[in-house]
Amino acid sequence: MIAGVTISLFFLLAVVVSGVFARLSPIAIPLPLVQIALGAVIGAVPGSAISIDPDLFFLLFLPPLLFLDGWRIPKEGLLRDRATVLEMAVGLVIFTVLGIGYFVNWLLPSIPLAAAFALAAILSPTDAVAVSAITSRAPIPKRLLRILEGESLLNDASGLVCMRFAVAAVLTGTFSAGEATLNFLQLAIGGVAIGLVLTWGVTRAKDLVSMKLGEETGSQILISILIPFGAYLAAEHLQCSGILAAVAAGIAMGYEEQRGKVLAVTRVRRAAVWDTIQFAMNGVIFVLLGEQLPGIAMGAATVVYETGHFHPIWLGFYVLAISAALAILRLIWVWISLRFTLFRAARRGETIVRPSWRLVVAASLAGVRGAITLAGVLTLPLVMTNGLPFPARELIIFLAAGVIIVSLLTATIGLPLLLKGLELPRELSDRQAEDEARGIAAQEAIKAIEAAQHNMGEGKDDADLYADVATRLMEIYRNRIDGRPAMSDAQAMRKSEEIERRLRLVAARAERDAIFKLARERKLPDEVTRRLVRDIDLTETRLTTV
Template sequence: MDILFSIIILLFVVALSSSLVKLLPFNLPAPILQIFLGALVALPPFNVNIRLNPEVFLFLFLPPLLFTDGWRFPKKEFYFLKRPILALAVGLVFFTILIVGYFIHWMIPVLSLPMAFALAAVLSPTDVVAVNAISGQGKLPSKLKLVLEGEALLNDATGLVAFKFALVAGVTGVFSFKEATGDFLLVALGGILIGASVAWMMCFIQNKIARFSHDEPGIQVIVLLLIPFLAYLLANEMAVSGVLAAVCAGMTMTYSQNVIKTSTASRLLSHSIWIMLEFVLNGLAFILMGLQLPHIMQTIHESQIENGTNSVVQLLFFVVAIYIAMLFLRFIWVYLANKIKNQDFTSKPPLPQLPVLLTATFAGVRGAITLAAIMAIPFLTSNGAPFPNRELLIFLASGVILLSLIVSSLVLPAVVKYFEAHISDPIHQEIIYANQLLSLEAIDAIRLRQEELLNQLDLDETSVEAINQVADNLVQIYERESNLTDEEIEKTSLAILTLNYEAELHIAGIKAERKLLDRLHLQHRISEPTFNHLLRDMDLRETLSENRQQRKV
């Protein structure tokens, strides 16, 4: 029961931290508060103490987080921005591992060179969720934002695969660059193939289950939830990259679900569940890090570290030095990459160069992926001996994560202000363009079906008029959507206002409906199933109206 009670406390702390962040009068990234609260509940009177098996920790956190990153990232933009993305996600990762690895080994001799490389590798992945939380959604130029998102997606894979190789080399003492390069390519390719295959196979199974279960969304979502874990496990069993398998499975989902059609109810439910799961796992990862900090600090304080120091001040100095070294290397790399043709991170017209460099540099925030990987270092080696310097590695990685969050939360909001006059949103323009085409197609379909109904049915004059009126009302809605183009913006201002007012009035009506529904339920004038059915219908209609209201020109 103790572990169940601890899990309940941690889930409550996740919800509490998200609420407290919004109530604070200043901008504080949620991960910083979650780390603090995690350390707090580890102390009396709470004394929450959870020590997950590292493999279990890795399995619970990495696959779903990597899967959602891969699923969310726009594939077309990834292709067009592949050069700057690969420059950061692959080139910068190996550049950082090499330079920072040697620097860490020189500064902390107790860490062998492979262990120093492992620490540099695990610190390579960046967290775009934390960057968006710090800078604010929609405040970065679109191209720069997509490059940073693409980097965060791919460097998770490259950094964690390199981390695994370095960790094995650190324990065994055996390392060959030539063999490691060949093995890296083999496990990377194997992980990609397995991830794509599992995604296609599970979507096919999901489609078959939907037919047999009469399109029951709950069963389909369960199958969907299994995909990242199955891809990760299967890849690990075949000695290839489970990390890349989870990422590739997520990236494949967009195409596989388009080919193997999924129902609307299944898509809505799965979207909600994945948002909730990502929110909980991100929060739990940082809270668990905070939970470990008092124990790590006590272990470091009580045990003599082999380099002859147990000074917390010196350890904090190491954290700061590692962070500054990584920040400096990132700035240099971004500066050089931005000078190369077809690898720049800006759009046309070009953005101010210094804000771009500073934003790309301080966007190197470390987050949940780094944390999940470093916490998964085993307690014992294969021969049963304690894993060398495990607490030191976790402390240094945790310190760099925390420091990167703090520094970026101070710098990024000030830097992104320079982009206010340069922000463009091609996604918004694409939505307007696609809505116009979709609306015209819908109008044609409505008119065609209207004619079919009038020809097929034997109707009196009143019924014919009713069908025509309903069709005209629907066509008017779609016509307002189709008129929202930049070229006709002046003469369609009334249509824009009409759409916004329509959404606001519809939401007001739904809220009134919901209040009455609550009263009917409390007064036992309607049954529980009736209440739930009508409430779900209202929620869906309100979501639709809110989405329409957000699509403003």
């Protein structure tokens, strides 16, 4: 027990050190590759080997990661390009499962067809975090990036659900397309409903408690961490999809956030906690792969011998072949999806702007596999229901890990070269929406200051002091509305500072309410909303931490 805890702490230390190594490297090395290498170093230490319980691993890692994806996905882009996103996230997943499944079974007959479908399903999800990190060094249209992010959210769920069906077919030896379709609808509808209802109920309950007893930041953060696990476990208990429940809970949490019922300090600290959770979990998954990789490679080599190939180099050939097949299938689907998108735009009478062929190839090359693929493949059962080992489990895990590495390297090297010097299409900037939102929020802040100033100073001997401070603050907001730089705050007496602090709090809360109102009315992108609310939250946190 103590040894397991010690190794887990070393994993977390490796995640920290990997970030240092990645920043010190003179060339841009994807962080997951550094983490895999450090994991291999840990695995070389005698006594460091650990065994993974697939069900426990699935429960610990996937619900919070899927929940966070749903929480933070830019929903206005998801709704605007919903048809394209669904084509990529559902259609491409099914296309990939069928194409890669049959291809893997043909390439490696030692992998049964159902197990090959399981491998193809877990290879279908893409990693938007990795894509965002890679494309930050290359020009890429923001709309394309949002589509890739939306695809990543939904194909995480669809890919993992398909994997569950394929694994069930391996374990039972039977599969019915009609029965699977009905089961999928039951799993999907039930899972989504449970995730939405549970999040709505929990948030309403904690709001009620906070109204009566006050808000406790630590409890609020802990509740947000427990929600994805609660949604997942409840859905699984009711024989629905825990995966979709976690995603739906995250999406519902994003909408609940826009109600603005949480204290600023809670939002700031909660965001920091979730950033840490995401960083740690993603990192630990790759470190764990590195630690397991030598044993996995040995098991994979054993399976390869059964195919008649007696040199381990064939493992690399299989990885490259599957990676190439994934890229080709994705390119075909992206091209088809683009044709449908242009056809729909033409029917609506919109101006047709044909993207450069380089953007089409970039959208295909951006299909980077990452943490969800790795977490999913590590949850494959160890044994069948009859007690026999799961067929070719080590080989499947090795192939998935190899595809992840190849996709990371290909995108890291290929995307910047492909997009270098590319003239991006004109897009509406978020800057205009942000400026308009700041102006509206400043107007609401001025109104709130005027009302609060009268209430605070009415009937008091120092009412003029309230008026002076309020005038200075309102001038700051008027300068913001007019686009002029804000005047510097003058030093005042202690009481003047206290009045100013209280009025600033009133103004900040009015600003935030205005921003949330614009977000609820879908007049402001989620990304801009989060940026503006975070600025206001930081201001309020500073003013309330005295």
